[in-house]
Amino acid sequence: xxxxxxxxxxxxxxxxxxxxxxxxxxxxxxxxxxxxxxxxxxxxxxxxxxxxxxxxxxxxxxxxxxxxxxxxxxxxxxxxxxxxxxxxxxxxxxxxxxxxxxxxxxxxxxxxxxxxxxxxxxxxxxxxxxxxxxxxxxxxxxxxxxxxxxxxxxxxxxxxxxxxxxxxxxxxxxxxxxxxxxxxxxxxxxxxxxxxxxxxxxxxxxxxxxxxxxxxxxxxxxxxxxxxxxxxxxxxxxxxxxxxxxxxxxxxxxxxxxxxxxxxxxxxxxxxxxxxxxxxxxxxxxxxxxxxxxxxxxxxxxxxxxxxxxxxxxxxxxxxxxxxxxxxxxxxxxxxxxxxxxxxxxxxxxxxxxxxxxxxxxxxxxxxxxxxxxxxxxxxxxxxxxxxxxxxxxxxxxxxxxxxxxxxxxxxxxxxxxxxxxxxxxxxxxxxxxxxxxxxxxxxxxxxxxxxxxxxxxxxxxxxxx
Amino acid sequence: xxxxxxxxxxxxxxxxxxxxxxxxxxxxxxxxxxxxxxxxxxxxxxxxxxxxxxxxxxxxxxxxxxxxxxxxxxxxxxxxxxxxxxxxxxxxxxxxxxxxxxxxxxxxxxxxxxxxxxxxxxxxxxxxxxxxxxxxxxxxxxxxxxxxxxxxxxxxxxxxxxxxxxxxxxxxxxxxxxxxxxxxxxxxxxxxxxxxxxxxxxxxxxxxxxxxxxxxxxxxxxxxxxxxxxxxxxxxxxxxxxxxxxxxxxxxxxxxxxxxxxxxxxxxxxxxxxxxxxxxxxxxxxxxxxxxxxxxxxxxxxxxxxxxxxxxxxxxxxxxxxxxxxxxxxxxxxxxxxxxxxxxxxxxxxxxxxxxxxxxxxxxxxxxxxxxxxxxxxxxxxxxxxxxxxxxxxxxxxxxxxxxxxxxxxxxxxxxxxxxxxxxxxxxxxxxxxxxxxxxxxxxxxxxxxxxxxxxxxxxxxxxxx
Numbered sequence: 001x002x003x004x005x006x007x008x009x010x011x012x013x014x015x016x017x018x019x020x021x022x023x024x025x026x027x028x029x030x031x032x033x034x035x036x037x038x039x040x041x042x043x044x045x046x047x048x049x050x051x052x053x054x055x056x057x058x059x060x061x062x063x064x065x066x067x068x069x070x071x072x073x074x075x076x077x078x079x080x081x082x083x084x085x086x087x088x089x090x091x092x093x094x095x096x097x098x099x100x101x102x103x104x105x106x107x108x109x110x111x112x113x114x115x116x117x118x119x120x121x122x123x124x125x126x127x128x129x130x131x132x133x134x135x136x137x138x139x140x141x142x143x144x145x146x147x148x149x150x151x152x153x154x155x156x157x158x159x160x161x162x163x164x165x166x167x168x169x170x171x172x173x174x175x176x177x178x179x180x181x182x183x184x185x186x187x188x189x190x191x192x193x194x195x196x197x198x199x200x201x202x203x204x205x206x207x208x209x210x211x212x213x214x215x216x217x218x219x220x221x222x223x224x225x226x227x228x229x230x231x232x233x234x235x236x237x238x239x240x241x242x243x244x245x246x247x248x249x250x251x252x253x254x255x256x257x258x259x260x261x262x263x264x265x266x267x268x269x270x271x272x273x274x275x276x277x278x279x280x281x282x283x284x285x286x287x288x289x290x291x292x293x294x295x296x297x298x299x300x301x302x303x304x305x306x307x308x309x310x311x312x313x314x315x316x317x318x319x320x321x322x323x324x325x326x327x328x329x330x331x332x333x334x335x336x337x338x339x340x341x342x343x344x345x346x347x348x349x350x351x352x353x354x355x356x357x358x359x360x361x362x363x364x365x366x367x368x369x370x371x372x373x374x375x376x377x378x379x380x381x382x383x384x385x386x387x388x389x390x391x392x393x394x395x396x397x398x399x400x401x402x403x404x405x406x407x408x409x410x411x412x413x414x415x416x417x418x419x420x421x422x423x424x425x426x427x428x429x430x431x432x433x434x435x436x437x438x439x440x441x442x443x444x445x446x447x448x449x450x451x452x453x454x455x456x457x458x459x460x461x462x463x464x465x466x
Numbered sequence: 467x468x469x470x471x472x473x474x475x476x477x478x479x480x481x482x483x484x485x486x487x488x489x490x491x492x493x494x495x496x497x498x499x500x501x502x503x504x505x506x507x508x509x510x511x512x513x514x515x516x517x518x519x520x521x522x523x524x525x526x527x528x529x530x531x532x533x534x535x536x537x538x539x540x541x542x543x544x545x546x547x548x549x550x551x552x553x554x555x556x557x558x559x560x561x562x563x564x565x566x567x568x569x570x571x572x573x574x575x576x577x578x579x580x581x582x583x584x585x586x587x588x589x590x591x592x593x594x595x596x597x598x599x600x601x602x603x604x605x606x607x608x609x610x611x612x613x614x615x616x617x618x619x620x621x622x623x624x625x626x627x628x629x630x631x632x633x634x635x636x637x638x639x640x641x642x643x644x645x646x647x648x649x650x651x652x653x654x655x656x657x658x659x660x661x662x663x664x665x666x667x668x669x670x671x672x673x674x675x676x677x678x679x680x681x682x683x684x685x686x687x688x689x690x691x692x693x694x695x696x697x698x699x700x701x702x703x704x705x706x707x708x709x710x711x712x713x714x715x716x717x718x719x720x721x722x723x724x725x726x727x728x729x730x731x732x733x734x735x736x737x738x739x740x741x742x743x744x745x746x747x748x749x750x751x752x753x754x755x756x757x758x759x760x761x762x763x764x765x766x767x768x769x770x771x772x773x774x775x776x777x778x779x780x781x782x783x784x785x786x787x788x789x790x791x792x793x794x795x796x797x798x799x800x801x802x803x804x805x806x807x808x809x810x811x812x813x814x815x816x817x818x819x820x821x822x823x824x825x826x827x828x829x830x831x832x833x834x835x836x837x838x839x840x841x842x843x844x845x846x847x848x849x850x851x852x853x854x855x856x857x858x859x860x861x862x863x864x865x866x867x868x869x870x871x872x873x874x875x876x877x878x879x880x881x882x883x884x885x886x887x888x889x890x891x892x893x894x895x896x897x898x899x900x901x902x903x904x905x906x907x908x909x910x911x912x913x914x915x916x917x918x919x920x921x922x923x924x925x926x927x928x929x930x931x932x
Binding site: 106107108109110131151152153154158159162163165166175179181183184185186187188189190191192193194195196198199201202203207218219220242245246248249250289290292293296347349350351352353378381382383417418419420421422423424425426434437438441442443445446448449450451452453464465 | 572573574575576597617618619620624625628629631632641645647649650651652653654655656657658659660661662664665667668669673684685686708711712714715716755756758759762813815816817818819844847848849883884885886887888889890891892900903904907908909911912914915916917918919930931
């Protein structure tokens, strides 16, 4: 077990001397929001919450915490879903949200340098004015880029453009001992030693605190179009996806959705979806530099879908229809949440041609365990978001059922050569499933890596592999 | 210092019992080639060389070596340039070249599963028959994919497509203690714990031995065209590149070359280059799915080049001209080597808009140190290959001059926010330069990571960060 120092008045005094009283919060002054994220199933208040404005402040806090063996958690917007930012051992929580400046856009190197507290929604708005594009597109636009880097966030456009990791050129990182390192840079290639940058990315705040990032940008595609394609049933819809991939078409996104989830989103938003008469839908986007170029691709895909049994193909090309479709898609999680008392989520990723089989299995589980299960997600990249709904189950029945259903789903994902998490991370909530899948040797290696960075185990302890 | 076991008859006996006599070589039976790579400036024979056919064999060898504290180096084609595969502590060398099977092409998931000994040239040939494309394109086509993964090889197409790391979906790895792990898989997204896959990639054989890889493929672009663009001088040519990038054009490759290097290649190959009358050239490639699509892009770029002072723009669209240009480009390293007694290379990478400044500096160094310096490389991604030529210098003068010139170049690269190696790695030869640039704290972190994987320090010791 960890033997952390219990915070006392002297520690608070140090933090106040560094940051001023207005950026140090204790006791009642800490908003309850800081004790949990959006779905991790765990909460605990930090002993002290501080707001930082600079790398130097982060470095000094870590040096102090390292010397005094105090646990520290860095937090962005708190939009995580696996409890990764919950300070389960108390200690110091560093709120990174005020480090939110865009520092430089470099049009000759196609990079954006920024602080970790910048929100995802601000990045796209900012770079598009320069005709540039930051492709990663997770649903939660109020997440910080620091949080996105720490979970290696994915999003809808991974089919064509990849994930957050693919767009990180360089990072400034404060190590657990307070030292500041720079890894990577504005450079396109890098074979200069172990890729610490890629290790920090996806480490969920356990190896270092990202205080600056250099992102890769690409030219903004000039045209985009979406297709909404109704199918008689979900199996038929999803089974079409590997055929689309095999056809060499390159859609930007391929999402699947079911009628129940669309209805929930309509109710939640008070807005109509362009169509809700069918049981299942694929929603595809194509982008490129010319209409002709996109047309060729989407016509091919439309024909494949019709051959495979789609009822129709709706072209979503007006701003109004795009807004209707994508705002609904963006509201799915909140809509599902609002439709029941409590939910928990399984974020597995399986090879793209196994999605249909996995979803079919969750339908079986729904019957077998007599519990509502809702899913939507990224059919094009194999990353599913499967939600188990509590409804009117008792707390005890819910916990038992949830554990059984999760166990079944994660076992199935292993059978299909999938992994525990596609984009939401391991955090606190999925640790046991990762251990089960990866085994002691593999997780032991992660533990060794954690110790290589953080020998006193003070930075976000109890997460990922611990 | 390391206290390794000296190999004795019992060890050889173990290896023979595992692999049979025909795959275990000692003493005179070991070809001298195995003592060095192509340019690392260091050589040492292994005590025993073994050929392996399976993961299981590699695992058993590592288990034995781990128990007995014997150093092990895994080797592919030996085409490295920094001595990474030289067994500087002797011990066991594992030749991976017989593990050279392509195991599966999966058209629904767009992946290729293969053993590490498959050669780069075989991959492109194989996947193109399925209309698929493995974009990384290092010059040395007889390198193994295992070697490419271990150096995170880059190549010419990084401008548009990225580097080897961007195309690794999953790895099977034998750890120094002989355990076998799988990291990643066929999945597109992965946020399941620390990215051990990305750490192995680029680790130059020091953290584990790759025994299987799952590569990401993309649809094969249907059309490609090259432009050869003569300029009055190199500075003018290279200074045009950031303007091309800024224009939002997306060439696949932007190479720069000088007359002297072209003449050397002509002599080396006994073949004419399409044009050798100008002092400097840019060679660009564009690819895409339709001629119209490519045309728009290359016309824009051609106009930029002409505005910036290019003499002309030659379109290289026949197979014959393509072959003439790209075979010359592929022969540059060998041609420079053949033009002198000995060479050494600096593989720095700088931000793309700093290439001109760096090259101008090497021209100064040439005069200042009275030594021939030749360079060519990837103007589009900032990765330069700068060669210092020994010519008729005495061994002593050469060593001294080389050290001084290298020191000056690496210092300059730091000043320009570059890194020690863009694609050739650190290995043995560039260790001191990485340490100088990154500092003790950063390299110390790498040492800790090395220990996390290899507590007895038996796998390729003395490389990268040691």
